[in-house]
Amino acid sequence: MLLGAIADDFTGATDLCSMLVRGGMRTVQLIGVPPPGSPVPDADAVVVALKSRTAPVARATGDSLAALKWLQAGGARQFFFKYCSTFDSTEHGNIGPVADALVAALECGFALACPAFPTNARTVYQGHLFVGGVLLNESGMENHPLTPMTDANLVRVLSRQTEGTVGLVPFATVDRGAHAIRDAMTQLKERGRRYAIVDAITDAHLLAIGQAAASHTLLTGGSGVAMGLPENFRRGGLLADAVDPGALPVLDGGSAVIAGSCSRATLAQLGYARAHLPVYELDVLATPDATALSKAALAWAADNTGARPVVIAASAPPEAVTALQARLGRDQAGALVEDAVARIAEGLVASGVRRLVVAGGETSGAVVGRLGVACLRIGREIDPGVPWTLAAGSGPDLMLALKSGNFGATDFFLKAFAVLEN
Numbered sequence: 001m002l003l004g005a006i007a008d009d010f011t012g013a014t015d016l017c018s019m020l021v022r023g024g025m026r027t028v029q030l031i032g033v034p035p036p037g038s039p040v041p042d043a044d045a046v047v048v049a050l051k052s053r054t055a056p057v058a059r060a061t062g063d064s065l066a067a068l069k070w071l072q073a074g075g076a077r078q079f080f081f082k083y084c085s086t087f088d089s090t091e092h093g094n095i096g097p098v099a100d101a102l103v104a105a106l107e108c109g110f111a112l113a114c115p116a117f118p119t120n121a122r123t124v125y126q127g128h129l130f131v132g133g134v135l136l137n138e139s140g141m142e143n144h145p146l147t148p149m150t151d152a153n154l155v156r157v158l159s160r161q162t163e164g165t166v167g168l169v170p171f172a173t174v175d176r177g178a179h180a181i182r183d184a185m186t187q188l189k190e191r192g193r194r195y196a197i198v199d200a201i202t203d204a205h206l207l208a209i210g211q212a213a214a215s216h217t218l219l220t221g222g223s224g225v226a227m228g229l230p231e232n233f234r235r236g237g238l239l240a241d242a243v244d245p246g247a248l249p250v251l252d253g254g255s256a257v258i259a260g261s262c263s264r265a266t267l268a269q270l271g272y273a274r275a276h277l278p279v280y281e282l283d284v285l286a287t288p289d290a291t292a293l294s295k296a297a298l299a300w301a302a303d304n305t306g307a308r309p310v311v312i313a314a315s316a317p318p319e320a321v322t323a324l325q326a327r328l329g330r331d332q333a334g335a336l337v338e339d340a341v342a343r344i345a346e347g348l349v350a351s352g353v354r355r356l357v358v359a360g361g362e363t364s365g366a367v368v369g370r371l372g373v374a375c376l377r378i379g380r381e382i383d384p385g386v387p388w389t390l391a392a393g394s395g396p397d398l399m400l401a402l403k404s405g406n407f408g409a410t411d412f413f414l415k416a417f418a419v420l421e422n
């Protein structure tokens, strides 16, 4: 294992994995920290997916340190703490406290912090995070229900979360390339700064930052800043040129889509799918009962399984979601739907489905938990940030594509299965 990463949420972990596979690293995602002594996957990079973004601080740091310990025991040479490209965190963390704990445990004294991901329109200039053309705190993220981001100045935001101090490597330095960035980070470390927010506006900046951090024990950031890391290992003679790091066996069996995301992209993908595939929609408001909903959906699936994938969706437009939430409460509505879709996933697998697309971050977490998946080997991307994976755990091996709600093109549900045929 060359790179050992700790991700603060599930689909964020997959996003990082995809970036590393694109760079030529064979990559495995683990769901939670494996028990001590469990076998280390045969991979160049291992990403441990936690649910630590909004967990209580003590749990977030505890889980992250447990993951670090496991990755250290597995022989990782460099470590990466992955968080969201919009720096999703509360006033108290968890980015700062987790990073502090990792810096202390690794005794490295310093880590860069760079959430920039220009491909997804996240850029950092003079320490300020932009989403598209607007500052983070005007991007809608200021209204996020769990992690409202009301300040775009990341030096200030991270300073509030850490016991250390935070410096900046500004655009003018980053634009001069890897040597200038490395020198600036060394100076900040010598001046006692624990972190450096590093500006980045283009992929060229991210590649230069990655090169500048080749000897760093720990990096922190979004998946973008991992872009330059595979080349470091290759340059050091540690990473062979893999023929196809995302090559996976294609499993035989039934194909299905389960959608629990109510995001705009997923609703559009369902609209497209209706014209091409058999689609079943759960009426949660009419039957607010997970067992009954899943039974009816599975009976429909049994009648409609054939050559084409079946699509089962809980997803609904905002007014329907609001109606259900008004009746059951926000948390209970979400939990009911997640329970129903997880049961449906379990039933589909029991009936022979082996290729499954799941839409929605929380939905994916619920499905993976129910199916007892422990480990995902990352394959080729269907659309940016969404790869096919080979899932192993307590049940049969499965091909899983876990899609963050807003990811993927309109034809995603068809394209996902089409790419398996090539």
Ligand code: ADP
Pocket: 260, 261, 262, 263, 266, 284, 314, 315, 316, 320, 321, 324, 325, 333, 334, 335, 336, 337, 338, 359, 360, 361, 362, 363, 364, 403, 404, 405, 406
């Ligand atoms: P995304 O990745 O788009 O945020 P998630 O799966 O993370 O998607 O979140 C969607 C949430 O909405 C889940 O908790 C899911 O159970 C819930 N949900 C899905 N369909 C409905 C519905 N019809 N009414 C209310 N909540 C729903």
